[in-house]
């Protein structure tokens with residue numbers, strides 16, 4: 001099927017004909033559970049298991065593996081492996097090809113893999129993206145691997161110091177804001193909260209480490225983001241599988257599908273979007289609460305207590321009334337969420353020049369070239385690690401190799417740009433202001449475009 005979907009799908013009658021070698025999304029099947037009212041990570045994982053049909057095992061390319069016993073000793077942490085397998089009815093197992101390819105730059109994982117081989121898969125992969133040996137992604141990965149051997153790892157320490165410093169700033173400004181009952185300092189605290197959460201995101205991509213918990217400071221969960229951001233958004237950006245698109249629907253509709261958004265959604269969203277941004281932190285927590293009650297399964301972990309660290313410190317250091325503390329805390333969380341949302345939604349994907357599901361692109365696109373086509377990077381932060389870390393900067397390289405610390409990415413830039421040139425893939429950059437305008441234009445866009453390399 002070239003331009004339609006197997007299984008459930010929306011009305012695509014308004015789409016231009018794709019033709020035999022073009023497609024409008026990277027998967028064959030319309031993602032199961034995508035349109036459930038609660039866009040939870042558990043629904044996403046269940047839907048992916050159902051659609052991947054990995055025959056009860058883990059799939060990588062066209063082979064099936066049993067990683068049950070390996071999970072405990074996986075150097076990146078057991079969670080990654082556990083998240084990707086749980087059975088649902090007679091469909092089970094997950095295709096982890098993209099996760100495996102992007103999370104292991106060295107050859108250790110690849111050499112270990114045959115130990116867990118069970119059998120060849122009987123069905124083709126649901127995802128159309130390819131990893132050919134001499135294609136863009138694998139070529140770049142080989143060159144990055146060589147470059148990593150020559151690289152200076154010392155700057156990684158700067159990333160750690162930045163997150164530590166930001167955490168201290170959050171707690172200090174939170175206490176001061178309550179003591180002086182100053183909403184101006186509260187606003188400063190909110191900026192620090194947003195910066196801390198974004199900088200901590202660098203660490204949730206890596207092997208388990210304590211700084212990933214800083215991501216939970218204001219109600220988000222590093223564990224859930226390992227699904228909605230790492231496994232969904234990073235691996236399948238701007239596609240139907242991207243939770244950072246589906247989670248905002250029907251309020252913010254970034255896909256250019258005329259039949260899925262009315263004029264109010266296209267243009268009204270320009271005005272109500274800031275309120276949606278302000279509600280991201282709290283609504284994620286509420287969603288987990290409601291999911292726990294409705295499914296009768298506890299979705300909470302000990303680290304979900306981390307958001308209460310801020311009010312606890314406010315209370316411990318101030319004689320102010322509980323009412324004042326609660327008001328200030330709520331203000332900081334709402335404003336922190338607003339900054340986080342505005343920075344995140346304009347970081348690099350929602351731009352009319354970026355490829356989205358519904359646009360036309362080649363059927364067997366290289367994974368790396370697809371990633372390149374879905375990004376328009378915000379310029380103006382390069383050269384400052386603090387700015388890069390706190391604004392989702394260096395978006396191209398980070399998307400392609402998410403486990404690499406942002407601090408070392410500049411050392412890989414030359415090899416990256418040379419490989420891009422060789423494969424005719426250009427970096428696209430845009431200013432903060434034009435990125436904001438472009439994001440609104442993308443909300444309004446309904447006309448599909450054709451991919452051009």
Ligand code: HEM
Nearest residue numbers: 075076080096099100103106108109112113205206207403
């Ligand atoms: C869902 C799939 C998987 C994910 C998301 C994942 C994720 C990760 C992460 C985040 C790291 C740490 C990388 C770093 O901080 O540099 C890692 C390391 C590693 N993983 Fe995985 N992994 C997956 C599957 C596998 C499989 C199937 C194997 C092998 C059978 C494997 C073997 C390894 C090895 C050997 C390392 C250490 C890499 C090194 O030292 O070079 N992983 N993985």
